[in-house]
Amino acid sequence: MSELFNKAALRDTVQKYLSEAEKSLEIKSIDNEEIRTEIKFLLKQKNAVLVAHYYTEDAIQELAEETGGVIADSLEMARFGANHDAETLVVAGVKFMGETAKILSPEKTILMPTLEATCSLDIGCPIDEFSAFCDQYPERKVVVYANTSAAVKARADWVVTSSIALDVVEHLVEQGEKIIWAPDQHLGGYIQRETGADMILWDGACIVHEEFKAKGILDLKTVYPNAAILVHPESPESVVEIADVVGSTSQLLNATKNMPNETFIVATDRGIFYKMKQASPKKRFIEAPTAGSGASCRSCAHCPWMALNSLEMLRNALRDGSGEIHIPEETRLKALIPLQRMLNFQR
Structure with missing residues (x-):
């Protein structure tokens, strides 16, 4: 891996990219009935369906439910869209999610509220750098996390989500x-420890999950001694080690339904609280703390790029056709192979 993408440089690259995106967008969180009504009308008019990630704002998740869409993780969003008879999919999330939807549904129009919403894991794993990295180890199978560009997926043998990564690696x-x-070193390290696999890890990280601190969580645990600690495996090893449950967004959501605890300390994006509270309205959900050197308010328990999604931008995408996802067909076909391999394995 070149010096350009060491951890310090990656943080600078991510923050620069985010700052430029924020300057180019007027970020609003408008939740008024007029815009909601217009979106509902446009969804019907355009034969469209809204698919939203767990990390988007509550108003968008609520609208997805009200209009027959879905709230889910990135893979289920794409799978739902592929199986739906809508001609247009509006993907509220980050860019790689829209690309995954397009890979699986090339005949459909894929719109996003903004194409500026990306992911530190995605931009921290550029295809040229990654291809050169892979070329050094031609005997190894290339397994990439869903949080990657279509081009990186096209270079891979397998694509995995956090919910199926352990099973796929155990199989390999x-x-x-x-x-x-690639690209998340924390998720990769967790899988490596759990499976004993011979793995070479790309040095990437999620700017949200990397900021969770074990000490802060343990301090919070002294205040809520009966709370269960739920951790996404994109978090650092020290955080994973103190968890009661480690899992994907959907796995953490299920844990809150099935565990007897009344209080949960949750180390993932706070956007998931919408569905957690909906499923268990009498339970309490607390954000795991972030602190320490290099921590940023931008990355405190909420993805800054997910926050770029808004009802106003969603309306504009439907009305104007903005934010459309396009993927070169050659790239799409290559990326479809490892994605389909995962789907077949899951079945």
Whole structure:
């Protein structure tokens, strides 16, 4: 991996990219009935359906439910869209989610509230750098996390989500395979520890999950001693080690339904609280604290790019056709192979 994408430089690259996106957008969080009514009308007029990620704002998630759409993780968003008869999918999330939807549904129009909403894992794993990295280890299987560009997926043998990554890597270990993993080093390290796989890790991280601190969580645990600690595996090892449950967004959501605890300390994006509170209205959900050197308010328990999504931008995308996802067909077909491999494995 070149010096350009070491951890310090990656943080600078991510923050610069985010600052430029914020300057180019007037970020609003408008939740008024007039815009909601217009969106509902446009969804019907355009034969469109809204698919929203768990990390988007409550108003968008609520609207997805009200209009027959879905709130889900990135893979289920794309799968729901592929199986839906709508001609247009409006993907509220970040860019790689829209690209995944387009890979699986090339015949459909894929719109996003803004194409400026990306992901630190995605921009921290550029295709030229990553291809050169992979070329150094031609004997290894390339496994990439869903939080990557279509071009990076096209370079991979497997695409995985956090909910299926352990199973896929265990399968590859049984086949005697050695692995290149990208881009999240914390999720990769967790999988490596759990499976004993021979893995070379790309040095990337999520700017939200990397900021969670074990000490802060343990201090909070002394205030709420009966709380269960729920952790997404994109978090640092020290945070994962103190968790009661480690899992994907959907797995953490299920844990809150099934565990007897009345209080949960949650180390993932606070956008998930909408569905957690909906599923368990009598339970209490507390954001895991972030602090320490390099921490930024932009990354405190909420993805800054997810925050770029708004009802106003969603309306504009439907009305004007802005934010459309396009992928070169050659890239799409190559990326479809590892995605389909994962879907077949999951079945």
